[in-house]
Amino acid sequence: MNAVKLKKGASSFSAYDLKNFSGDTEETHTLAVLVDNEAGVLARVIGLFSGRGYNIESLTVAEVDHESNRSRITIVTTGTPSVIEQIKAQLSRMVPVYDVHDLTVEGPSVERELALFKVLGKGDKRLEALRTAEIFRARVVDSTLESFVFELTGTPEKIDAFAEMMQPLGLEEVARTGVAAIARGH
Amino acid sequence: MSRQMTGADIVVQALKDQGVDTVFGYPGGAVLPIYDAIFQQNDIRHILVRHEQGATHAAEGYARSTGKPGVVIVTSGPGATNAVTGLTDALMDSIPMIVLSGQVPSFMIGSDAFQEADTVGITRPCTKHNWLVKDTEMLAETIHEAFHVATNGRPGPVLVDIPKDVQFASGNYISPAKADLGHYQPRVKGDKDAITALVELIEKAKKPVFYTGGGVINSGKGASQLLRELVKATNFPITSTLMGLGAYPASGDNWLGMLGMHGTYEANLAMHDCDLMICVGARFDDRITGRIDAFSPKSKKAHIDIDPSSINKVIHVDVPIIGDVGHVLEDLLKIWKSRGRKTKTADVKKWHAQIDQWRAVDCLAFKNSDKIIKPQYALQRLEALTKGMDRYITTEVGQHQMWAAQYLGFEEPNRWMTSGGLGTMGYGLPASVGTQIAHPDSLVINIAGEASWLMNMQEMGTAIQYRAPVKQFILNNERLGMVRQWQELLHGERYSHSWSEALPDFVKLAEAFGGKGIRCTDPADLDDAIMEMLNYDGPVIFDCRVEKHENCFPMIPSGKAHNEMLMGEEDTQGVIDSGGAVLV
Ligand SMILES: Cc1ncc(C[n+]2csc(CCOP(=O)(O)OP(=O)(O)O)c2C)c(N)n1
Numbered sequence: 001m002n003a004v005k006l007k008k009g010a011s012s013f014s015a016y017d018l019k020n021f022s023g024d025t026e027e028t029h030t031l032a033v034l035v036d037n038e039a040g041v042l043a044r045v046i047g048l049f050s051g052r053g054y055n056i057e058s059l060t061v062a063e064v065d066h067e068s069n070r071s072r073i074t075i076v077t078t079g080t081p082s083v084i085e086q087i088k089a090q091l092s093r094m095v096p097v098y099d100v101h102d103l104t105v106e107g108p109s110v111e112r113e114l115a116l117f118k119v120l121g122k123g124d125k126r127l128e129a130l131r132t133a134e135i136f137r138a139r140v141v142d143s144t145l146e147s148f149v150f151e152l153t154g155t156p157e158k159i160d161a162f163a164e165m166m167q168p169l170g171l172e173e174v175a176r177t178g179v180a181a182i183a184r185g186h
Numbered sequence: 187m188s189r190q191m192t193g194a195d196i197v198v199q200a201l202k203d204q205g206v207d208t209v210f211g212y213p214g215g216a217v218l219p220i221y222d223a224i225f226q227q228n229d230i231r232h233i234l235v236r237h238e239q240g241a242t243h244a245a246e247g248y249a250r251s252t253g254k255p256g257v258v259i260v261t262s263g264p265g266a267t268n269a270v271t272g273l274t275d276a277l278m279d280s281i282p283m284i285v286l287s288g289q290v291p292s293f294m295i296g297s298d299a300f301q302e303a304d305t306v307g308i309t310r311p312c313t314k315h316n317w318l319v320k321d322t323e324m325l326a327e328t329i330h331e332a333f334h335v336a337t338n339g340r341p342g343p344v345l346v347d348i349p350k351d352v353q354f355a356s357g358n359y360i361s362p363a364k365a366d367l368g369h370y371q372p373r374v375k376g377d378k379d380a381i382t383a384l385v386e387l388i389e390k391a392k393k394p395v396f397y398t399g400g401g402v403i404n405s406g407k408g409a410s411q412l413l414r415e416l417v418k419a420t421n422f423p424i425t426s427t428l429m430g431l432g433a434y435p436a437s438g439d440n441w442l443g444m445l446g447m448h449g450t451y452e453a454n455l456a457m458h459d460c461d462l463m464i465c466v467g468a469r470f471d472d473r474i475t476g477r478i479d480a481f482s483p484k485s486k487k488a489h490i491d492i493d494p495s496s497i498n499k500v501i502h503v504d505v506p507i508i509g510d511v512g513h514v515l516e517d518l519l520k521i522w523k524s525r526g527r528k529t530k531t532a533d534v535k536k537w538h539a540q541i542d543q544w545r546a547v548d549c550l551a552f553k554n555s556d557k558i559i560k561p562q563y564a565l566q567r568l569e570a571l572t573k574g575m576d577r578y579i580t581t582e583v584g585q586h587q588m589w590a591a592q593y594l595g596f597e598e599p600n601r602w603m604t605s606g607g608l609g610t611m612g613y614g615l616p617a618s619v620g621t622q623i624a625h626p627d628s629l630v631i632n633i634a635g636e637a638s639w640l641m642n643m644q645e646m647g648t649a650i651q652y653r654a655p656v657k658q659f660i661l662n663n664e665r666l667g668m669v670r671q672w673q674e675l676l677h678g679e680r681y682s683h684s685w686s687e688a689l690p691d692f693v694k695l696a697e698a699f700g701g702k703g704i705r706c707t708d709p710a711d712l713d714d715a716i717m718e719m720l721n722y723d724g725p726v727i728f729d730c731r732v733e734k735h736e737n738c739f740p741m742i743p744s745g746k747a748h749n750e751m752l753m754g755e756e757d758t759q760g761v762i763d764s765g766g767a768v769l770v
């Protein structure tokens with residue numbers, strides 16, 4: 001018989017198995033989730049992520065088909081491969097969910113995010129901000145004598161890079177939409 | 187046929203059209219129109235519980251023992267929040283249940299009105315789905331969809347929140363046949379290629395084991411029948427989780443007993459040493475697997491489950507089959523037969539010989555006493571004296587629950603109602619009432635611990651009111667026994683708050699409620715006392731005074747593998763190590 005001898009009061013035994021065996025490395029995936037645009041659907045999706053301890057890097061949602069009342073939620077998430085599979089399975093079984101696409105594995109896709117940057121400054125700094133914006137193809141959507149608001153669309157990395165460049169040039173505020181993504185081709 | 191009626195009448199009509207004969211509930215301001223509609227009809231029987239948690243567990247007992255969904259009506263605010271534990275319990279154990287909650291009038295939502303609570307917000311994570319109905323025109327369709335969602339795919343609890351003005355207003359009633367049930371249509375047929383892959387593994391397996399769970403029971407009586415046929419035809423051994431007991435008969439030749447933390451030696455070792463594990467409607471819960479990285483290291487694993495999120499969640503499997511157990515087993519049998527019904531007969535026979543050696547260890551043997559009633563003995567006697575009866579068993583949560591699973595035998599599905607996933611103390615008494623309401627002429631026994639039983643003891647009043655002759659068989663050890671066991675084994679015998687200093691006199695309590703009380707303290711009197719309980723036509727509280735310090739074995743401590751079981755007190759003897767004082 002293989003019985004272990006458990007000493008009374010042994011502290012190495014716990015009610016739960018405390019070891020975590022998920023040693024795999026984390027990946028980032030972009031998921032497109034098609035849902036009924038009904039009350040509470042976003043809370044449901046977000047509740048799933050927080051309740052099960054999944055990460056949300058970015059999340060966007062808007063109705064995409066008024067006729068059929070469907071919204072598209074784009075979620076950028078990170079996790080080990082098995083966690084990503086779980087996330088997809090958990091999303092798929094929700095009642096208001098039609099379809100879950102993992103854009104990261106389903107072939108090439110494009111990802112875009114829109115951001116607004118408020119930059120304060122005078123003189124050289126102001127000129128430098130404007131020059132940098134031109135290089136990034138950001139548009140000026142508002143200006144006063146001492147401020148600009150730039151609009152930039154691009155990958156999240158491009159937006160990160162622009163924010164970094166603007167930091168020393170008087171960056172005051174950033175507003176980002178989060179990622180919208182779609183598969184390439186047809 | 188569509189017709190105009192009030193929201194309250196729509197609720198009652200929809201329930202009738204869904205085939206509901208019984209609802210469990212408790213009235214209040216926000217559901218008065220529905221109660222008015224209930225008053226004016228005779229098709230649906232309303233059972234007035236004593237606490238909304240009791241209503242949910244009663245509905246669970248009703249659902250589990252009939253295979254039909256349980257229906258609950260509660261008022262807004264505290265009525266709805268009291269239902270949260272039952273909803274969570276039903277979600278964890280995949281019990282179909284529909285809770286209809288009243289809500290403050292829709293124009294008052296958000297104003298902190300009297301008895302307002304964000305019921306859909308609170309119950310979102312503990313339901314399969316929920317709805318707030320803001321328009322009477324949507325009410326019938328929503329209720330029909332609620333039944334559809336609760337009973338299709340992996341069953342579970344749903345909630346429909348109905349503001350009072352929606353109950354008063356008029357709207358169009360539509361029948362279930364006319365209702366748009368949405369796009370929720372989980373597939374029930376398994377993939378043929380995957381099933382064929384499993385058949386190939388079955389043909390080659392030398393040490394196979396069926397590991398079955400509550401999914402078999404949820405799939406319906408036909409699924410249990412197919413499972414029995416498959417086990418018989420292949421001669422493979424079979425074990426089950428707590429939730430799956432009864433799908434295969436305990437008297438069957440291939441039965442290993444329950445597996446897991448308090449499972450049998452033979453079941454757990456068969457799981458550990460097998461070369462093919464066929465998981466049918468179970469979910470690799472942590473009470474089952476023990477240490478994950480040492481879980482059945484040498485086996486190929488197949489997993490049949492209707493919920494894709496159960497596959498590969500905990501344990502990676504080689505052959506996943508997504509589908510309803512009944513449908514998949516039917517196809518599996520068909521394919522296996524068409525390929526010549528092959529198994530490695532000689533090897534499987536050898537495997538049985540090995541299992542018989544493990545069985546000979548007699549892991550459920552215990553030291554009996556002629557002075558004190560041992561809880562195991564009490565259950566053995568109860569089993570012997572009720573054998574062959576038309577019997578339903580519910581339980582509370584704790585040691586008594588595990589002993590009941592070990593020492594009672596279940597021959598049929600839907601005969602065993604217990605809180606598995608959530609482990610809800612207070613489940614058993616109301617569940618026994620719900621079960622008895624569904625089966626008025628059957629014997630319904632709740633195997634209880636005294637501590638759990640007190641958690642919903644008010645439901646004794648419900649039993650009395652509806653003449654539900656439930657038998658409350660309390661294994662009274664005056665301890666939170668399961669907690670005490672862990673404290674003894676894992677926390678240096680420091681018994682922090684694991685006993686009650688002031689227990690009621692259960693016999694007087696029974697009499698106070700209007701039932702019968704029986705106390706038994708001597709093993710020599712036990713049989714007569716049990717017979718007295720069985721022969722009494724009415725609710726009984728049986729105060730069975732048992733050994734206070736008995737531990738439940740076998741036990742796999744968490745974080746240990748299936749082959750590292752504690753078999754009895756001998757395995758736990760030893761001094762407290764000095765490190766034991768520095769507890770984590
Ligand atoms: C609602 C709830 N609270 C706490 C627990 C933790 N718990 C598990 S078993 C147990 C003791 C149960 O005592 P009793 O009902 O007397 O059963 P026994 O173990 O003594 O047979 C406790 C407190 C629980 N499962 N449920």
Ligand SMILES: [Mg+2]
Pocket residue numbers: 584635636637661662663664665666667
């Ligand atoms: Mg107790």
